[in-house]
Structures are given as structure tokens and as C-alpha cells.
Amino acid sequence: MNKYSDLTDQELIHSYIAGNNLAFTTLVHRHKSRLFTTIVLLVRDRALAEDIFQEVFIKIVNALQSGQYTDNSRFLAWAVRIAHNCCISHFRKVNSWSKVVVEYHDEIGDSMAHMEHSAEHHLITQEINQEIGEMLNQLPKLQREALILRYYADLSYKEIAQTVGISINTALGRVRYALMNLRKQVV
Template sequence: MNKPLISDEELVAQYIQGNEACLKTLLIRHKSQIFTSIFYLVNDRYLAEDFFQETFIKVINTLRAGKYKESGKFLPWVMRIARNLVMDHFRKTKTLPTVVDSDGVDVFTFIRIKETNAEEKMVRKETQDKGRQLIEHLPEDQRETLVLRHYAGLSFKEIAAITGTNTNTSLARMRYALKGMRKLIEKHNIIL
């Protein structure tokens, strides 16, 4: 990945000094990684929108209060906030995302995604549905590791810090997750 012109830390520093545009830049830079990760953790687009918003409200409030102490680690810090919010939610509601088959996917809607045409919309929906169903089948710890590594772009070391394990455990979970997904792809002849 190319090094950005202005680092996250520089943007954070300028935002704290009152430059609102820097937050927008951070959002544009990381929105896909963070949103996709949240989505695959909660399995619901609307919930994901809520958690994404709630995460950044926490980010803003922390930055405004001068309590940001994560120099050089903006994205892992944001992902830790998002992950903790999701975990708190599931702890309170005592539910975890459940495995559903393809016929059970009814609340998953892409109305709010911008597509240029109907065909693109259909292909995107099919790909995301399949990807989501595959990831849903993984055990929770493997799913979390896969999402944080692949979609959030965190290192195995950063994932270990967030999930309270060690790097070797994160690597093992990721390996099992990828092998598990491969088996599912082969078993069901899925084309992504």
C-alpha cells in the first residue's frame, strides 16, 4: 500500500487543533476497512451503520477531550473501539450473529449502496451475500481474526492485543479460518 501524503497522526493532530476537514479525510481513508469489518462482525447492514457512527462519535469525543494516547496506531485504536462496542452489544442482548442459510437472508438490503447500474448491483449483492455466508460459518474467534486482519488491515500482533491473545494464536486462528473457508468454497462449489 502506498504511504499517504499526510499520516493519520498528522491528521489527528490537525483535527484536534480545529481542522474539521482532517476528520473527513480520516473517514474517507478508513471507512471501507472499518465498515466492512463491523458489518462482518454483526451481520446486519443497519446495525453496522449504527456501530460505525457510534464508533466515530467515541473517537471524536476522545479526541476533543484530549485523551488520545495511541500515537501511530489510529486505525487499531478505532477498530478496538468498534470491536468493544459490538461485543458489549452482544453481551447485553445475549445474542451472537447466527448462521443462516441462503433462504434465511431476508433483512440484508443494499438499498443504500450506490450502484451505477442494475447489473453491477446484482453482481455486488451476490458476491457480498456469498462472502457473508461463508464468513458466518466460521467459529467466532476465527471470524473475528479474519475480519480484523483481512478487512480492517490490522497486523496479527495488533489483533492479539485487541483480542487479548498472542500473535501465534492470531496466526493459528487466521490459518484455520482460511482453510475452513476454502473447504466451504470447494464443498459448495462457490464462485466469489
């Protein structure tokens, strides 16, 4: 790919701060799928998610350039926290959660899209994605949010607690109850 793909997030950030824009491009490409998926699942509207995604990276650039980012080796968790805050800000402005069916593409889905599949496989995948979206829509808002942050954004329970402003036990409980509710839906 390019000479930056082997660098860690921290090395890319330091290189970007030193004036290398290609390092930031590599950082964006490395995390864009997981970050965008998280935003789509939180707002449940692809067009809105694209707007928020752009806003998130503007905030990331501003924070990096102003020295607000601390070297904690968890760039993705920090970026997800910014994305979560942008989503919350949007909903505070609008004062409602949209009711759009979830359409998402994660890293596995993106790589599989490039492979050639039969029409049957494509139909099955589309059906599964639709069912997952409907099941997520059935969850209470707080449980859905915790589940998305845990499994799509890959945040630890401690990071979920910090992002949402709750205790670690509450984060554990919300994810646990979300999984229990999903299991009930499957049966």
C-alpha cells in the same frame, strides 16, 4: 479533493486537536469504508452497524479531545479496536450474535459501484458477495472475527492479539484455521 487529503493521519489528528474540524472530516472519509465494513462483518446487521459506527466516532472524538490517543501512527488499528469493543459491548447487552446475512461494501466495491456494469456483471458480483457472506457465517465465531480483523480491518496479528486480548500465536492460529475452513468450503 481538498488540501487535507495529502496529510497523514497523524497530521490530521494534530490539526483536529488544534481546532480544525475539516481535518477530522477528511480522517473520517479516509477510513469510514474499511471501518464500517469491519463493523458490518462483525455484527452482521447493517442497521446495527450504522448505530455502532456512529458510537465509535463519538468515542474517537471524545478520546482525541481528552488526549487519550497516543501518537502511534496506527489510527485505523486504534479505531478498529474501539469498534471491536463497541461490538462486544453490544453483544454483551443482547447476549447473542445476530444471524443476518452479511452485506458489505469495501473500498473496491464502493468505487466499482460508480462504474457502469452490465446486468450480468452486477448479478455475478451480487452472487459472489452472498456466497462469501454464507461462507463467513459457517466459520466459528472466533475464527470469523480474527479473519475479519486481519483481512477487512487490515490489522497485524499483533494488533489482533491486542484488540481481542489473546496471544499473537492464538491470533495466527485462528486466522490460519479460518482460511483452512474457507478452503474446505470452496472444494
